[in-house]
Amino acid sequence: xxxxxxxxxxxxxxxxxxxxxxxxxxxxIPKVVFAFLAGTFLFAxxxxxxxxxxxxxxxxxxxxxxxxxxxxxxxxVAKAEAARIxxxxxxxxxxxxxxxxxxxxxxxxxxxxxxRLFEDNCAACHGVKATGGPxxxxxxxxxxxxxxxxxxxxxxxxxxxxxxxxxxxxxxxLSFGKDQMLDREQILNVVAxxxxxxDLEPAAGDAARIEPGKEIFAQNxxxxxxxxxxxxxxxxxxxxxxxxxxxxSDQQAVYTTVYNGRQGHMPSWGERLTPLxxxxxxxxxxxxxxxx
Amino acid sequence: xxxxxxxxxxxxxxxxxxxxxxxxxxxxxxxxVSRDRVSLLFMGDNDMISQLTSTERQYALVILVLMxxxxxxxxxxxxxxxxxxxxxxVLAFSVGLAFVLISGFYAPQPDPEQQTQxxxxxxxxxxxxxxxxxxxxxxxxxxxxxxxxxxxLTFDQAWSSFGRMRPVxxxxxxxxxxxxxxxATSFHVLQRTSRARLSDQLSPWFxxxxxxxxxxxxxxxxxxxxxxxxxxxEPEWYxxxxxxxVWIVYFAIYLRTLARxxxxxxxxxxxxxxxxxxxxxxxxxxxxLAVPISFGSAKSYSLFSGVQDAMTQWWYGHNAVAxxxxxxxxxxxxxxxxxxxxxxxxxxxxxxxxxWGITFFYMWAGSHHLHYTALPxxxxxxxMSFSAMLLVPSWASAGNALATLNGAWHxxxxxxxxxxxxxAAVFYGIxxxxxxxxxxxxxxxxxxxxxWTVGHVHxxxxxWNSMIVFGAFYALVPWLWxxxxxxxxxxxxxHFWLALAGAVVYVFAMWNSGIIQGLMWRTYxxxxxxxxxxxxxxxxxxxxxxxxxxxxLLFLTGTIICSYNIWMTVRAxxxxxxxxxxxxxxxxxxxxAVQAGE
Numbered sequence: 081x082x083x084x085x086x087x088x089x090x091x092x093x094x095x096x097x098x099x100x101x102x103x104x105x106x107x108x109i110p111k112v113v114f115a116f117l118a119g120t121f122l123f124a125x126x127x128x129x130x131x132x133x134x135x136x137x138x139x140x141x142x143x144x145x146x147x148x149x150x151x152x153x154x155x156x157v158a159k160a161e162a163a164r165i166x167x168x169x170x171x172x173x174x175x176x177x178x179x180x181x182x183x184x185x186x187x188x189x190x191x192x193x194x195x196r197l198f199e200d201n202c203a204a205c206h207g208v209k210a211t212g213g214p215x216x217x218x219x220x221x222x223x224x225x226x227x228x229x230x231x232x233x234x235x236x237x238x239x240x241x242x243x244x245x246x247x248x249x250x251x252x253x254l255s256f257g258k259d260q261m262l263d264r265e266q267i268l269n270v271v272a273x274x275x276x277x278x279d280l281e282p283a284a285g286d287a288a289r290i291e292p293g294k295e296i297f298a299q300n301x302x303x304x305x306x307x308x309x310x311x312x313x314x315x316x317x318x319x320x321x322x323x324x325x326x327x328x329s330d331q332q333a334v335y336t337t338v339y340n341g342r343q344g345h346m347p348s349w350g351e352r353l354t355p356l357x358x359x360x361x362x363x364x365x366x367x368x369x370x371x372x
Numbered sequence: 373x374x375x376x377x378x379x380x381x382x383x384x385x386x387x388x389x390x391x392x393x394x395x396x397x398x399x400x401x402x403x404x405v406s407r408d409r410v411s412l413l414f415m416g417d418n419d420m421i422s423q424l425t426s427t428e429r430q431y432a433l434v435i436l437v438l439m440x441x442x443x444x445x446x447x448x449x450x451x452x453x454x455x456x457x458x459x460x461x462v463l464a465f466s467v468g469l470a471f472v473l474i475s476g477f478y479a480p481q482p483d484p485e486q487q488t489q490x491x492x493x494x495x496x497x498x499x500x501x502x503x504x505x506x507x508x509x510x511x512x513x514x515x516x517x518x519x520x521x522x523x524x525l526t527f528d529q530a531w532s533s534f535g536r537m538r539p540v541x542x543x544x545x546x547x548x549x550x551x552x553x554x555x556a557t558s559f560h561v562l563q564r565t566s567r568a569r570l571s572d573q574l575s576p577w578f579x580x581x582x583x584x585x586x587x588x589x590x591x592x593x594x595x596x597x598x599x600x601x602x603x604x605x606e607p608e609w610y611x612x613x614x615x616x617x618v619w620i621v622y623f624a625i626y627l628r629t630l631a632r633x634x635x636x637x638x639x640x641x642x643x644x645x646x647x648x649x650x651x652x653x654x655x656x657x658x659x660x661l662a663v664p665i666s667f668g669s670a671k672s673y674s675l676f677s678g679v680q681d682a683m684t685q686w687w688y689g690h691n692a693v694a695x696x697x698x699x700x701x702x703x704x705x706x707x708x709x710x711x712x713x714x715x716x717x718x719x720x721x722x723x724x725x726x727x728w729g730i731t732f733f734y735m736w737a738g739s740h741h742l743h744y745t746a747l748p749x750x751x752x753x754x755x756m757s758f759s760a761m762l763l764v765p766s767w768a769s770a771g772n773a774l775a776t777l778n779g780a781w782h783x784x785x786x787x788x789x790x791x792x793x794x795x796a797a798v799f800y801g802i803x804x805x806x807x808x809x810x811x812x813x814x815x816x817x818x819x820x821x822x823x824w825t826v827g828h829v830h831x832x833x834x835x836w837n838s839m840i841v842f843g844a845f846y847a848l849v850p851w852l853w854x855x856x857x858x859x860x861x862x863x864x865x866x867h868f869w870l871a872l873a874g875a876v877v878y879v880f881a882m883w884n885s886g887i888i889q890g891l892m893w894r895t896y897x898x899x900x901x902x903x904x905x906x907x908x909x910x911x912x913x914x915x916x917x918x919x920x921x922x923x924x925l926l927f928l929t930g931t932i933i934c935s936y937n938i939w940m941t942v943r944a945x946x947x948x949x950x951x952x953x954x955x956x957x958x959x960x961x962x963x964x965a966v967q968a969g970e
Contacts, residue, residue, distance in 0.1 A: 087716055089779030095720050099639040100564040102710045107719035107775075109768075117764045124757035132750035133757070140750040149749050164900040189899035199905030208907060 194364025509544025827882025
């Protein structure tokens with residue numbers, strides 16, 4: 081121990097310890113620290129008395145307020161839900177699609193909630209503006225695979241496409257090339273024909289392929305896509321004469337589609353969303369307009 | 373004419389001899405410079421190896437051979453698994469060190485006189501490793517921050533995806549930068565405040581290199597996709613076991629050196645360092661209890677599941693903040709701040725109650741990370757209430773540090789080194805208040821899962837941990853290498869302002885984005901529907917993410933400047949005129965006062 085010294089700045093004495101030149105002052109603990117400690121301790125005790133806090137054996141102190149976060153959140157959610165139903169949700173549930181769409185005041189909350197639901201659930205594939213992308217349909221193009229009425233859209237959302245619900249919509253385009261139903265020449269021919277239907281710019285040598293391609297189409301494709309290639313919404317077979325191409329319209333892309341076949345997936349949302357939410361989403365999607 | 377011929381002959385001869393002299397001189401210089409350079413990089417330093425006794429050299433070789441064998445076994449047993457790759461990493465690490473060791477194996481025995489001095493070689497190497505990890509870890513921090521603003525910056529590589537690079541950043545800065553800084557400074561502080569040399573010369577090297585091997589395994593594992601998915605405890609079972617071994621040796625060094633101390637009392641800095649080592653060992657062992665799917669596989673399954681797993685993880689996670697990022701760094705502060713300020717600690721009693729307060733209260737607080745989850749509410753209430761009480765010892769520590777500066781505020785104004793430490797204490801106070809505040813359930817309802825949490829963590833790590841390390845290093849480097857001052861005090865000043873600006877920009881960006889996120893997620897329209905989708909909130913974050921990346925870049929720039937400054941201080945700093953350092957870093961109490969090693 082070194083002799084205690086008085087520090088000139090603070091007027092306090094040192095403890096007499098020196099560690100490589102470092103000393104300590106004997107300053108008492110400021111009162112405010114005790115006050116602060118007492119305050120926070122009181123707060124803690126209050127928490128323990130009012131809320132579930134201390135465990136004992138297989139149970140715990142329940143707290144005077146009888147507060148339970150699970151009950152609180154369940155009640156709050158139920159209350160908000162009830163208010164929404166009373167306000168406008170009940171009407172959406174009760175009325176049919178045409179009636180709702182004819183009521184601008186009712187469509188206002190439907191659009192708000194529809195947009196939110198769409199962005200949180202659908203936008204990951206279909207895009208924020210619902211314009212889709214390679215492999216995912218553009219919902220503003222009105223080129224529907226399974227039908228574009230509000231009712232059928234709602235049904236598609238509920239069951240999904242090639243989804244996990246038992247009554248899911250299911251469809252598959254066969255792998256004509258991979259499974260050796262058509263050879264390379266035949267595929268090139270039918271691709272030339274299909275592309276000619278929507279007036280796409282022909283690839284080199286396509287002119288001579290269109291006629292034989294038509295023949296192949298009639299034998300292999302027409303059963304699903306129909307004789308006039310306008311598709312079949314019963315089977316989810318797309319219209320091949322319009323301007324909408326989910327997987328691309330250039331020769332290579334269409335060739336790949338015919339060669340490998342296609343089988344898109346959409347989740348069965350009935351397993352995750354309520355019927356009301358699905359109805360709102362269908363209304364929202366149905367009223368979407370293509371971006372200018 | 374003959375005169376001219378003579379002159380020509382002479383000048384030719386002169387030329388040749390001058391050239392030879394020149395070459396010889398140049399070679400000597402080159403040799404000297406490269407030796408200096410090597411002794412900086414330390415890896416191949418004969419001087420440092422010649423400090424080891426021949427017994428220690430033999431033990432070191434045995435350990436390295438054992439480690440190499442371990443690496444071989446891992447490589448063989450883990451064929452076709454990332455574990456095999458890590459086997460080769462261990463092998464390369466051990467063989468590399470063995471080569472360095474063998475290069476100086478037959479150097480003469482060290483002068484017994486050295487046993488009467490402090491042993492600072494591991495601290496010097498530790499400082500270099502700290503700065504290397506700092507630049508590495510912060511670089512990845514800036515990268516992941518930029519990734520959030522510009523997602524294409526992964527360049528479509530698996531290893532550069534956010535999920536892999538984020539733990540590279542956190543491990544790089546927390547363990548690589550923070551851990552090495554703690555190890556390096558703890559060896560220095562331990563000896564000075566005990567007035568005793570480290571208990572032996574081999575175990576500090578084992579701890580330092582062993583710990584860095586752990587960090588290398590961790591980081592290289594993340595790039596390959598190895599993780600046990602526990603935040604801040606991502607490394608898999610074999611790396612965890614290795615860290616336990618290293619950590620036990622670390623604690624043994626502490627106990628053995630303290631047992632040899634010449635001071636009657638143990639200085640407060642050492643309590644903090646010891647709490648850090650001891651509690652981190654407990655946390656690490658319990659949270660990482662796991663069963664590997666086979667000894668030939670890197671993958672393991674945790675002993676805990678469900679909410680117990682979550683609770684164990686956050687008991688670990690929060691106390692890692694408490695004992696790795698707080699206790700250890702408080703130890704650093706309690707030595708370098710009063711030492712550099714030349715002031716006595718404001719209150720001995722305050723240090724004591726703060727120490728025990730922090731140690732006691734922190735242990736309960738982890739459950740505040742799981743508010744409003746499946747965790748039973750009574751655990752949440754306890755976590756919340758203890759977090760409130762925790763604020764008292766936290767602020768008492770910060771207050772004790774700031775009050776210690778009374779009588780030295782003019783130095784704070786003039787000296788960026790001390791200012792680093794002062795700002796660190798202020799940020800420590802801010803971050804601990806914020807932490808307790810966010811632990812209140814109603815506040816947490818807003819802040820949880822938002823960037824506010826990220827901002828809070830960085831107020832602590834950038835503002836408190838990094839600043840105290842920089843302050844400590846700027847004080848320590850001239851002492852250790854016996855320089856008059858840092859190579860460039862001006863660059864210290866530049867670094868200070870870059871670091872402060874970077875931290876402030878970062879924290880403000882995250883406060884804003886976090887609170888905006890929290891509010892957007894709970895805003896309803898008058899129709900009772902959520903006003904914003906999650907995507908809306910992501911879009912709203914974009915400007916703040918750019919600001920955050922910019923703040924991080926400022927901070928990284930400061931760190932690079934710091935590394936350069938330290939490098940130049942070691943290489944070209946002005947040597948102290950006398951051996952008798954006025955600062956008293958050289959044993960003050962004459963040589964025989966330092967207890968000789970065994």
